[in-house]
Amino acid sequence: MSARKIPAPPTNVENEDFWAACNEGRLMLPRCGDTGKFFWYPRKISPFTLSGNVETVEAAGTGEIYTYSVMRRSDPQYAIGYVRLDEGITMMTNFVDCDFDSLAVGMKVRLVFVEAEGGQKVPCFTPA
Amino acid sequence: MHTRGKAFIAGISEHPTRKAVDTSVAQLHAESARGALDDAGLSIEDVDAYYCAGDAPGLGPLSMVEYMGLRNVRHMDATDVGGSSYVLHVGHAAQAIAAGKCKVALITLAGRPRSEGMATGTAPRNYGDASPDVPFEFIYGPTVVNMYGMAARRHMHEFGTTSEQLAWIKVAASHHAQHNEHAMLRNVVTVDDVVNSPMISDPLHRLDCCVISDGGGAFVVVAPEVAASLKRDCVKVLGCGEAPKNLMSGQVDLTYTGARWSGPQAFEEAGVAPGDIDYASIYDSFTITVLETIEDLGFCEKGKGGAFVSDGNLIAGTGKLPFNTDGGGLCNNHPMNRGGLTKVLEAVRQLRDEAHPAVQVKDCQLALAHGTGGSLGTRMGSSTTILGRADA
Numbered sequence: 001m002s003a004r005k006i007p008a009p010p011t012n013v014e015n016e017d018f019w020a021a022c023n024e025g026r027l028m029l030p031r032c033g034d035t036g037k038f039f040w041y042p043r044k045i046s047p048f049t050l051s052g053n054v055e056t057v058e059a060a061g062t063g064e065i066y067t068y069s070v071m072r073r074s075d076p077q078y079a080i081g082y083v084r085l086d087e088g089i090t091m092m093t094n095f096v097d098c099d100f101d102s103l104a105v106g107m108k109v110r111l112v113f114v115e116a117e118g119g120q121k122v123p124c125f126t127p128a
Numbered sequence: 129m130h131t132r133g134k135a136f137i138a139g140i141s142e143h144p145t146r147k148a149v150d151t152s153v154a155q156l157h158a159e160s161a162r163g164a165l166d167d168a169g170l171s172i173e174d175v176d177a178y179y180c181a182g183d184a185p186g187l188g189p190l191s192m193v194e195y196m197g198l199r200n201v202r203h204m205d206a207t208d209v210g211g212s213s214y215v216l217h218v219g220h221a222a223q224a225i226a227a228g229k230c231k232v233a234l235i236t237l238a239g240r241p242r243s244e245g246m247a248t249g250t251a252p253r254n255y256g257d258a259s260p261d262v263p264f265e266f267i268y269g270p271t272v273v274n275m276y277g278m279a280a281r282r283h284m285h286e287f288g289t290t291s292e293q294l295a296w297i298k299v300a301a302s303h304h305a306q307h308n309e310h311a312m313l314r315n316v317v318t319v320d321d322v323v324n325s326p327m328i329s330d331p332l333h334r335l336d337c338c339v340i341s342d343g344g345g346a347f348v349v350v351a352p353e354v355a356a357s358l359k360r361d362c363v364k365v366l367g368c369g370e371a372p373k374n375l376m377s378g379q380v381d382l383t384y385t386g387a388r389w390s391g392p393q394a395f396e397e398a399g400v401a402p403g404d405i406d407y408a409s410i411y412d413s414f415t416i417t418v419l420e421t422i423e424d425l426g427f428c429e430k431g432k433g434g435a436f437v438s439d440g441n442l443i444a445g446t447g448k449l450p451f452n453t454d455g456g457g458l459c460n461n462h463p464m465n466r467g468g469l470t471k472v473l474e475a476v477r478q479l480r481d482e483a484h485p486a487v488q489v490k491d492c493q494l495a496l497a498h499g500t501g502g503s504l505g506t507r508m509g510s511s512t513t514i515l516g517r518a519d520a
Binding site for chain 2 (some may be wrong): 081
């Protein structure tokens, strides 16, 4: 079964650095420079202080499944979900290269990059 | 500013169509408006405020006020928080009336996703590339069903909620819909029917989902002196609340909704408690939407919604909390994929003793209507309004 092709993410001046890092195999997590707290999704304004003092830190690439749902009615099927990263934030993703019936809340997963339409690499997860 | 008792709902209308092949969106709005004004005994000359949301074509109120020939409008509100908009509009209209900005506010909703062949639940939604969340979500294929599926999965994980418990919500809606001649799904279903229907995006089955329908509706909110001048039974607006809820900068929790905040605002303003409510219209895009909302509004403890909705507890006549007696979005109608307005309509019918006799709540004094817009899986707008009889 061929996997669902991921569409190219729309990039803009705020997130182009994030996507460039993905193409180099790095998932860069935004962290508020004022409070030291990670946040998701990436932005150049801190949602904790509304300041532009935002730094980025490379993710360890490990976490566990917070929740997921397998889109049974699509062809091909795909698994969407949220991963709670070991850094303490939760991000939306796809689970790939696995038997969807084996997925479970709490399962340990690791980061993999999948090439989207047009060649951009996007962060996905697979069982660790 | 307290708005308790400072506004009344004087007229309602639910468009009877469920598939509007030969009617435009603007026509559906206007036909719904005419129905609500006729019901109230008012004319377009009386309307001095107009409210709509994202379903209105063109530039919202600017386009629709002109189309309908509303010549005396001096107040407008096009707040769009998805399907919950129209419940929120009740509160905004009551506030505007209490502030003296208007006396007769018309609210309309309409759309034709069914005729237009919209893949409402299963096609990934994209709210536009400029939406800052889209680059980090749309690529993963978020659809309406899998977003709510993720919420259901997490609720099951944390609280032990089961598919059979969720199914009871559809069963209750179907018991009510059998009496509604306009309902899309009039067959009474069982728990087995729901859990054996095709899996759309697990753990949600086809029968956990609402219908996709064309149609529309409208209602009129008026000042007390206008209500007193009308022959029609008017329903008093007692309390309203609204709140956004989202992914909270990455501290994601899909087990509750914004009703956690909109509900207490409405109850406090109305001066009543969940146990006082005789009838509840609860937004029902999916069974899980109802379950989480009932918990968040305080009808039961968090995590106990599964037990609460089971064994027919939502069925009029037998259950403790009769809900969505028109069949709701799950069985009757979900015009333009926005179910908030019809929630207000059935609450008004119940308070006027005009629900179908088979589902009319005896001596219905207090009703609640709740809307959920956007998505349980990401960001949502929640709105609650509490209504009472004119003498409440």
